[in-house]
Amino acid sequence: MTSSWIRRGLWALGIAAVAAALAVAALPYVASNRIVRDRIAWEMSRWTGYRVTISGAPKIEVWPQLNAVLSQVTLSRWSDPEQQPVIYAERVEIGLAAMAALRGEVVFSSTRLIRPTIKVERTASGLYLPPMPDSGSIGRSLEMARAMVKAGAAEPDPARMPAAIGNVEIRDGRIVTAVNGKDSEILSGLSARANWPEPGGPATLSASAIWRGESVTIDAASQKPLLLASGVTAPLSFSVKAAPANLSFDGKIGLAANAFIDGDAKFQAPSLRRVLEWTGTHMANATTVAAISVSSHVLGEAERAKFDNAQIMLDKNPGTGALDLAFGETGRPVLSGTLAFETLDLGPFVSAFTPLVAPAEAAGNAGDIETTLAGLLNLDLRLSAAKATAGAIPLTELAATVQVKDGLSVFDVSDAGAFGGNIQTGIRFDRKPGGTQAEMRLLASDINGAAFGAAVGMTRLMPTGKGTISVILKGPGKGWHSVMESADGSISATFGPGTLSGLDLAAFIRRNGEGGFFPLDDVDDGSVPIDGAELKASVAKGVVRIEKAQANHGGSRLWLTGIMPYAGRGLALTGGIASQQPPAAANGESGEAPAPPPNQTLFFVGGSWTAPFISPISGSGQN
Template sequence: MSTSRQPKWRRKMAPVSRWLPGVARLATMLLLVSAVIFVSLRVAAPFLVSTGMVRSGIEDALSRWTGYKAEIKGSPGLEFWPTPRITLNQITIRQPPNAGNKLLGTIESLSADFSLIDALRGRASFHEFHLLRPNLSLTRDQQGLIDWTYAGQLAKAIDGAHQDGNAELLDPKLDAEVGAITVEDGTFNIADLSTAKTYHFDGVTADINWPRLSSGMSAVLIARTSGQDLKIDFSSRTPLLVFDGKTAEIKASLTSGLMTAAFSGLGSISRLDGLSGNVTANIADVPALLAWSGKSIPGTESLKSFSISSDVISAANGLRFNNVTLGLNGSTASGVMDVSNVRNNRAKLGGTLAFDTMNLKPFFDAFALRLAAGEEGATPDGGPLQRLDLDLRFSAKEMQLQPFALSNVGASIIVSSNEAKFDIGDSQFEGGEMSAHLEATRGDFDGGGKLQMSIRGADFGALVERLQLKGPLPLTTGSLDVSLKTAKPLWTTGLEDLNGQVVFQAGAGSIANFDVEAIRNQAAQQRFFPLNAAGDHSFPFTRAELTANLSAGSADLENVRVQGTVETLSLSGLIPLQSSGLALSGSLQATDDTRAAELPLLPFFIGGSWPNPVISPVPVVAQPAPNAQ
């Protein structure tokens, strides 16, 4: 019987302890041999590897990739530690002479890692490329694609890649190793054939990770154009399909000091069908972006900020935006929108948006901006904006149109090639209701327009107090109807260009700081006096009505009658709209004819300026009594 107390598991592990030292010795020997071979190759490499062979190999590689002829003028430099690497200077890439000798670009310096084993075998394979100060000229064709038709490896791979669902398939014969590519201080010039413009990018820095042509790619690019720094992040599992303009998986973002934008989903760089994903954009300063792009339009300064986040999908003849979150000058809305193509190469933006709170002025400015895009000479070219139609419906719980405030608003904007309308169909205004209609004349919308507004049952007294308006104004609940026209474009119209009529009607109320008893007393004593010297009592009335005709920069009051319980005030005359001056004639007389002797007719003239006009009594010439028969 054994007396050993060693655990059974330790007895079972004992054979391992016998062979483990042998394995360790063998591994150590292999590592030492590998290290000796590695160091030996590095030491002997300068004597074994032909500089000319590596140089010609990279020339061939550049020519094979681009389809152009690569010429290297500078002397190459080889490094073998820590990895074999070649550096080439003064590189020119151009078409072969028999193909036109077109210059693609120049590279001040190009360095790349190469396989030492392949080099010892007389072959050259490269990876990890670094381009210093490349100056490249590219062409963007009519379809929006970079012209890769140079018969090079990249062009052949792009042309040969085909789609299987959302996957990218490539013939192995067209596949090749790419590796990492970095660009430092480059210059790119892109000639856009569709716009006949050339876009210049300098200070280009790029970091591209693309293991093989058949694999996914990620890239980060930083550049400066027109004085603005841009950063572009791009990634796709099917880059060859993307470069060929096919619908493929894309994740891209743009960051600059003027705006940020991002898209993630399925899309194409040349067309919109098949689009599906999420898009976001944020513009902190709209006027600055317009000015940078050369599209600054005067009169739109209130359009400060804009943002959108939405799911987007291709629909019939356009795009559908769902789950939209829209921001404008700090106001936020949610809803749906769509962009569709209509006849005559026009696009139409439609949708329904719901705001909690919003400022209406930017929408008016956007409305005027869209109309101004069609005017020749007075504003910069509107470009795509001129070909954009609008059909937007929106609602708001609270809406600001300084200095006014509306609530529970339903409104719409409609702009097409032959009509332009802005409507507030329903809203609550100062305890009453308001509706409005703004319309621009057809054509280029530069022939004028009209405004119609109707207010019913609003508390104008509360409005006067809230706005802290000065002068003798009616404090009452009433109705206001406005009908105005202009022959000038809406975005250039001033008060002097308006023609039309304003009608105001009210029930019981009072006129602040209009003391009729003090006015009569002053009129009996002085030839003229300021209104504020005639007491500070109010003038109560039971009914008030006003009709004013606007023309040539003045308001002609033709029917102003304020009926009090004791006296009635009547006014007529002109009010220049661009100044605070007054030129009115008025009168006070007894409301009840039976009190005419007690309160005789008091005519007067109102001049001076608002809010404290001057009253000049007009003597009443007694009419001679008729001759007795």
């Protein structure tokens, strides 16, 4: 009895094994005959909503899973009579449910596109997206989800959704757009994997590609993607990583008409200039934009976002503050707020918005304000710093503003300690249809002349006492140097007791009396004590005209007049050293006339700003 049952069991097991083997062996035959090319194309079309054309004959693979391998697959819109491809793939591998295939049904479990070309168009929002399909299960699912939410449901019912994306993979793809009738590549080397197996479940996306020569990776995840797709606020996290910049977000986003964002965001870039160039915004060759990182909580909607408790690192200068980003009717963003720094280097910061530090335009467009950030956004920032630097100039207790609006760029230091005194300065560039107008103002009060001269490189003949300097310059030009070459304005300064550095007065008078020209460098080993100094000059078309330059030395007066053109940096000055002693009184007994005043030492100053030469003027004498 027992052996009989064993034999029957072995026969049953053998028959089952044979049946299974026959089923497996027959699967490619059954599938290849029942899942024909047109049926696969129809199912893909029903799923995506695009017209699907398969040029090559499909192949069926059984191991390690049942796959339909398609070649030369084209997806186009049904409404396009020319059937222009939205997606063309050299090869498409579709994972199929085995038991459904035996029943003659097509159930996709995964989709892999090999070397696809995806064509996108620029939308009204500025994004590049493929033309949307006319129908399809995926599109109907999203429409149904939005309808449920609009009808008052807290969230769509996943059980009523007709389709999910499943597992979709792209290998070695590219994204193109039409430019002048030809395809222009946006992304290359695209590899991506999207996984959304159930309408009510979570979804993930990971992708990598080459964009403008840089490798970019993207990772995103949402626990409730159906809510996100239907316009309801839902959790979302994503990160974008590339050599020029990294960006990440973790929070909630709503994609309805009134878009909403609430979460923590981080942005980091080794060079903001490199980011702008990478994204297609060409900066001036000499513009130095610092490394930057920003970490903040972001709360906002489509037209406005607030960055609360923003932590900013600007070229190793840490700061904190609150920022507000708004999008106006012109589409240009408006960034406003306050930032406080412990230390701040103003050079890289200001150069991002004005061509202040640009060199001569001989190098091309260097210093063109069009190539600064002023052409990208409007700005209204209040800055403060306990310590700051502007080039070689140290500042303390800085209070400043940066404003950019409709082509007008303004940087103002309303108050700062410097050189033992106080300075106020402003730079203004105003782009107008007739050209860019620039203006620079400086008021330095109660400063130490020696410290000021050392900081700005004017150590020669600079009064070292306490004084006040005022400079007002304005003129047309795209960059700072072109402005200086055509500027109008005024320069004035007054100084109290101190010295004139870089001048041996006795040696100067001796060499001048000997005749022949000589470089000022030959008599710069010394200093002259003075009771005070005064300068008044006008500037017209880039030429400085010294109306009064005078220093009092005991009973003598040192003076200069003449012109100093900015272009060429030449000198054409006349100077003298004259006695200021009053004439002697007349002798009442003899009736003799007073003695005539001593002769002046007169001279001409030529050469250049950096290498002046002295030439005696004929007829002058010595005191």
